[in-house]
Amino acid sequence: MYEHNLRFFALSFSPNFSYTNPMNQTRTRFAPSPTGYIHIGNVRSAIYPYLIAKQTGGKFILRIEDTDRNRYVEGATELIEATLKRLGLNWDEGPDIGGKYAPYFQTERKSLYHEWAKKLIEKGLAYADDTPPEQIEEYKKSSMAQKKPFLFRDFRPKNPPRWQEGVALRFKQTNLQRYHWHDAVMGDLSAGEGALDDFILIKKDGLPTYNFGHIVDDAEMKITHVIRGQEYISSMPNYLSLYDALEINRPIFAHVPHILGKTGNKKLSKRDGAKSVTDYLDEGILEEALLNFLACLGWNDGTEKEIWTMAELVQAFSLDKVQQSGARFDETKLLWLNGQWIRRLDLDDLYARSQSFFPESAKNHDEAYQKQVLELLQDRLKVLKDLKTMSTYFFEEPQTDLSMILDNKFLQKYEKSELANWLKQTLEILETTDWTSDDLQMKLNQLLETTAKKPAELFSLIRLALSYAPFSPALNDMMALLGKKIVKSRLQTAIESL
RNA sequence: GGUUCCGUCGUCUAGUGGUUAGGACGUCUGGUUCUCAUCCAGAAAAUCGCGGGUUCGACUCCCGCCGGAAUCACCA
Numbered sequence: 001m002y003e004h005n006l007r008f009f010a011l012s013f014s015p016n017f018s019y020t021n022p023m024n025q026t027r028t029r030f031a032p033s034p035t036g037y038i039h040i041g042n043v044r045s046a047i048y049p050y051l052i053a054k055q056t057g058g059k060f061i062l063r064i065e066d067t068d069r070n071r072y073v074e075g076a077t078e079l080i081e082a083t084l085k086r087l088g089l090n091w092d093e094g095p096d097i098g099g100k101y102a103p104y105f106q107t108e109r110k111s112l113y114h115e116w117a118k119k120l121i122e123k124g125l126a127y128a129d130d131t132p133p134e135q136i137e138e139y140k141k142s143s144m145a146q147k148k149p150f151l152f153r154d155f156r157p158k159n160p161p162r163w164q165e166g167v168a169l170r171f172k173q174t175n176l177q178r179y180h181w182h183d184a185v186m187g188d189l190s191a192g193e194g195a196l197d198d199f200i201l202i203k204k205d206g207l208p209t210y211n212f213g214h215i216v217d218d219a220e221m222k223i224t225h226v227i228r229g230q231e232y233i234s235s236m237p238n239y240l241s242l243y244d245a246l247e248i249n250r251p252i253f254a255h256v257p258h259i260l261g262k263t264g265n266k267k268l269s270k271r272d273g274a275k276s277v278t279d280y281l282d283e284g285i286l287e288e289a290l291l292n293f294l295a296c297l298g299w300n301d302g303t304e305k306e307i308w309t310m311a312e313l314v315q316a317f318s319l320d321k322v323q324q325s326g327a328r329f330d331e332t333k334l335l336w337l338n339g340q341w342i343r344r345l346d347l348d349d350l351y352a353r354s355q356s357f358f359p360e361s362a363k364n365h366d367e368a369y370q371k372q373v374l375e376l377l378q379d380r381l382k383v384l385k386d387l388k389t390m391s392t393y394f395f396e397e398p399q400t401d402l403s404m405i406l407d408n409k410f411l412q413k414y415e416k417s418e419l420a421n422w423l424k425q426t427l428e429i430l431e432t433t434d435w436t437s438d439d440l441q442m443k444l445n446q447l448l449e450t451t452a453k454k455p456a457e458l459f460s461l462i463r464l465a466l467s468y469a470p471f472s473p474a475l476n477d478m479m480a481l482l483g484k485k486i487v488k489s490r491l492q493t494a495i496e497s498l
Numbered sequence: 499g500g501u502u503c504c505g506u507c508g509u510c511u512a513g514u515g516g517u518u519a520g521g522a523c524g525u526c527u528g529g530u531u532c533u534c535a536u537c538c539a540g541a542a543a544a545u546c547g548c549g550g551g552u553u554c555g556a557c558u559c560c561c562g563c564c565g566g567a568a569u570c571a572c573c574a
Contacts (some may be wrong), residue, residue, distance in 0.1 A: 031574090032574090033573080033574050035573090035574080065574065067573090067574085068573055068574065070573085071573065071574085129572090133572085136571095144499085147499070147500095148499095148500085149499075149500040149501075149570070150500090150570075151570090168572050169572095170572095186503070186504095189502080189503080190502095191501065191502060192501075192502095194500060194501050194502095194570095195500095195501055195502075195569090195570085197570085199571090199572095200571085200572050201572095202572085203572040204572055205572080207572090209571090209572065209573080209574085210573070210574045211574090213574095214574090229568095230503075230504095230567090230568065231568055231569065231574090232568095232569090232574090233502065233503065233568075233569080234501065234502055234503085234568065234569040234570075235569075235570095236502090237501095255503090257503090257504080257567095258567080258568080260567090262509095265566055265567060266567080267567080267568080296510080296511090297510070298510080298511090299511095300510085300511055300512070302512065302513085303512085303521095304511095304512075304520080304521045304522075306521085306522055306523090323510090323511080324503080324504060324505095325503090325504045325505065325566095325567090326504075326566090326567070326568095327509090327510065327511090328509060328510075329509095330509050330510065330523070330524085332509085332523060332524060333509075333510065333522080333523045333524080334523095335523095336522090336523055336524085337523085339535090339536085343536075377535090378536090379535055379536040379537085380534065380535040380536075381535085382535085390534090408533095410532080410533095444532095445531085448531085454531095454532080455531060455532045456532050456533085457532080458532080459532035459533080460532055460533065461532095462532090463532070463533065464533090469533090469534090470533075470534070471533050471534030471535075472533070472534070473533095473534085473535090474532085474533095475532070475533090
């Protein structure tokens with residue numbers, strides 16, 4: 001980041017500098033492999049590059065790293081694309097929309113990797129390797145026996161065959177040294193030659209490994225920032241020596257820490273039941289809330305701001321303020337944040353997003369009514385999914401459940417007949433109301449006086465008789481919305497049941 | 499085991515030599531003439547992993563240790 005800014009600064013004062021020069025444009029990428037859904041633990045490696053690209057007016061690229069045929073999952077690419085779209089992380093170049101450096105599927109770029117590989121072979125920096133796996137196991141054992149780390153470069157075949165399809169190609173480490181590099185998140189890092197080995201460039205099936213493929217692609221696609229998970233740090237020396245061998249300039253690196261599961265200190269993974277991003281969205285976590293939460297899990301600009309829009313994030317985000325240690329995924333904070341976002345939505349927007357969360361019976365009511373229900377519930381929703389159980393009694397007759405009344409802590413000391421009597425008085429006084437929320441409150445207050453009961457007693461009874469729900473909005477608002485006919489009939493039913 | 503990274507309230511974090519170590523979530527208490535939630539006020543909660551240095555002074559700098567994590571695939 002720092003390096004990059006310096007370069008940018010210098011160029012901006014050089015006479016030949018042009019703002020339209022694509023070489024100076026920030027280009028970041030998200031490069032998932034299509035092995036399944038995107039889970040909470042790995043969206044950050046899409047959000048951060050997106051933010052970096054957008055804040056400099058650069059491009060965000062989606063590249064599908066589908067070289068592992070065994071782990072390939074049909075439909076995963078579409079799922080990844082759909083998830084990113086739902087989050088609004090739109091890419092400027094990618095498999096579906098193409099771009100200057102197409103194709104964006106690695107399997108379609110095979111010949112490209114072979115060209116680069118040939119350069120390496122010509123330089124004597126790569127060799128074919130047909131060592132059988134069993135043999136490699138032997139090597140490993142012998143290294144272990146000598147208490148030495150296993151490095152393939154200690155066992156290079158003496159007479160490697162000519163490289164051709166069907167044989168793996170290995171990188172030949174010739175420059176054993178300590179590598180130093182700067183990481184935009186982690187700071188200055190270094191690793192010695194123990195981390196350097198002859199790794200596979202091209203697999204037996206002719207496709208490149210990640211280790212080779214991503215470097216070729218990033219160079220070809222002019223990627224300026226490589227932002228990815230921390231697990232790649234230990235491979236950095238290998239990558240660095242490959243950049244040198246290929247004579248490719250190093251991009252800016254940023255390795256972001258893992259998100260940890262609720263228990264233990266292990267990184268969040270599908271195996272531990274990490275939910276997919278779409279699972280959260282489908283349960284009514286707002287895109288804004290999820291983005292806000294994830295971006296701020298491990299990032300803080302130094303202020304006490306908690307609620308961030310994407311636009312604000314684009315402005316304020318910087319890699320050097322990303323935390324260096326892993327962050328635990330805390331769902332309760334996500335829920336809080338979601339509530340905050342729900343409350344910030346205007347009613348029409350909330351209504352549009354709530355469509356799939358209303359109970360079936362809501363269809364029998366018009367839009368205006370549904371919106372009024374939503375308005376009463378807006379402050380109470382933590383997740384849109386809760387809308388269903390919280391609102392059913394507004395749309396259909398609730399199941400009469402007398403035990404809720406008789407076991408209520410404020411009401412259990414009263415006789416049924418007395419409770420029925422309160423409800424009768426309620427019916428009487430309701431004859432005079434105009435059914436506005438304000439007037440209903442006045443009438444209810446009058447009723448408190450005439451019955452000489454506490455609000456907790458009288459109001460609880462009426463509330464329960466109308467909803468048979470454990471909690472509900474303010475009584476007057478609820479009555480105003482339910483309307484004269486339904487309130488009267490529900491009270492009547494309750495009286496008869498008591 | 500080798501290599502590498504990390505270590506401030508339960509959780510997410512602020513903090514870059516001198517602070518009553520700040521904020522947020524969660525928890526608890528009280529208020530908002532009823533429930534739930536919102537909102538408001540307040541409380542408890544971190545001997546800054548441990549031990550040495552350097553310094554008048556260290557959470558902040560240095561060293562050692564301990565603890566946790568990652569990686570060591572023809573997976574990414």
